[in-house]
Amino acid sequence: MGQFLMIIVSAVFINNFVVVQFLGICPFLGVSKDFKSALGMGIAVTFVMTLTCLITYPIYTFLLVPLGLEFMEIIVFIFIIASIVQMIEMVLKRFSPTLYNAMGIYLPLITTNCAVLGAAELVIDGGQMASLLGIAADQMNMGYAVLYGLFAGLGFTLAIVLMSGLREKTARLNVSKRLKGFPIAMLTATFIAMAFYVFTLI
Amino acid sequence: MKTNFKKIAKDGLITSNPTLKLVLGTCPTLALTTAAMNGIGMGLAVTFVLICSNVIISLLKRAIPKEVRIPAFILVIATFVTIVRLALDYFLPDIYESLGLYLPLIVVNCIILARAESFASKNGVLASATDGLFMGIGFTLALTTMGAVREILGSGAIFGYKLWGFSIGFFSSSAGAFFTYAMFILLFALITDKAAEKSRIKKSAKIGDFTQTKEAK
Numbered sequence: 001m002g003q004f005l006m007i008i009v010s011a012v013f014i015n016n017f018v019v020v021q022f023l024g025i026c027p028f029l030g031v032s033k034d035f036k037s038a039l040g041m042g043i044a045v046t047f048v049m050t051l052t053c054l055i056t057y058p059i060y061t062f063l064l065v066p067l068g069l070e071f072m073e074i075i076v077f078i079f080i081i082a083s084i085v086q087m088i089e090m091v092l093k094r095f096s097p098t099l100y101n102a103m104g105i106y107l108p109l110i111t112t113n114c115a116v117l118g119a120a121e122l123v124i125d126g127g128q129m130a131s132l133l134g135i136a137a138d139q140m141n142m143g144y145a146v147l148y149g150l151f152a153g154l155g156f157t158l159a160i161v162l163m164s165g166l167r168e169k170t171a172r173l174n175v176s177k178r179l180k181g182f183p184i185a186m187l188t189a190t191f192i193a194m195a196f197y198v199f200t201l202i
Numbered sequence: 203m204k205t206n207f208k209k210i211a212k213d214g215l216i217t218s219n220p221t222l223k224l225v226l227g228t229c230p231t232l233a234l235t236t237a238a239m240n241g242i243g244m245g246l247a248v249t250f251v252l253i254c255s256n257v258i259i260s261l262l263k264r265a266i267p268k269e270v271r272i273p274a275f276i277l278v279i280a281t282f283v284t285i286v287r288l289a290l291d292y293f294l295p296d297i298y299e300s301l302g303l304y305l306p307l308i309v310v311n312c313i314i315l316a317r318a319e320s321f322a323s324k325n326g327v328l329a330s331a332t333d334g335l336f337m338g339i340g341f342t343l344a345l346t347t348m349g350a351v352r353e354i355l356g357s358g359a360i361f362g363y364k365l366w367g368f369s370i371g372f373f374s375s376s377a378g379a380f381f382t383y384a385m386f387i388l389l390f391a392l393i394t395d396k397a398a399e400k401s402r403i404k405k406s407a408k409i410g411d412f413t414q415t416k417e418a419k
Contacts, residue, residue, distance in 0.1 A: 020376050022233035074306050075280040114229050114310045121306050178391055182225050186384035193377035
């Protein structure tokens, strides 16, 4: 139970994917103009990320490592992610048109989202995971990998939803022409990052 | 059609600087600019991948079917990223260590895919190589300057050499990364707008001269 809580706190708050590890900044800045699309993007990323960790972790540990093909990981992972995204898109289109309408437009963007590939690369790195989750490197297993993917995705969702709330407010501010767009979004992100900084002091 | 190399160079460095004008590839920019050296390492790795992928994609532009071009581009990029990763791990283990997770993430760096899609798949080999080179240099310069500013303010050092004991912790934190990036975009826009205004005035003055000489004739 303690381990479980540790994963949640670490993945969602202390090592938040967006504002602490800087993964998935493109959607964080690009798809955070309103609450609804931010939530859609967040849920889509969480879903793909969990599935990715579920598939890439066993493929790496039980297929690539025994065969001595570790150097192929980047190519293998990106193809797995692209196929997962494609498959989710087809399944949703067939079985749940409502969900497809809500998530559909964000799915193609996720293939090139560095948060997903980042999660896949992180969970296979025993040393990194050990320091992130506070476990011994050889304790790392499938369960941790999937849980980390899920909660890192939820951390991403939390950050992007917070950002969209603030951006809906800043959009109404009367700021100078030059500040509009990226600069004001980055300044807003500065404050979110400052808020998350508090968790690193725990 | 003659390729305008000067324009390609200017595009990459200034008018569509990938970091400061197009705001692409933000993840490594924010994460690695805590030190100037990281900027150079990341910048050169990206430049190498950009040039190689641009050349290959430009060579294959007629062979790749339109429907599967994105997976094909990603495969080409992933191959070169793997090469860079293996080479850095072997020859420069220190830089490999400091770039860490962001090295494999070059695959999903939007700059490379954007150049493949919008430039290399439409232009010749030499033009694409030049484009890759200057886009890469634009990225490297932006990252290195940002890294230098954050390193000086955040840890009172430059390229690892200690300058003074004074430092502002804010600039080496993640909040400082967003803040510095915002300021850089703002400043760059201000400077380039001023320069563009100046060159416009100069140009209109030149046209004025031309009409005058014509009238004199």
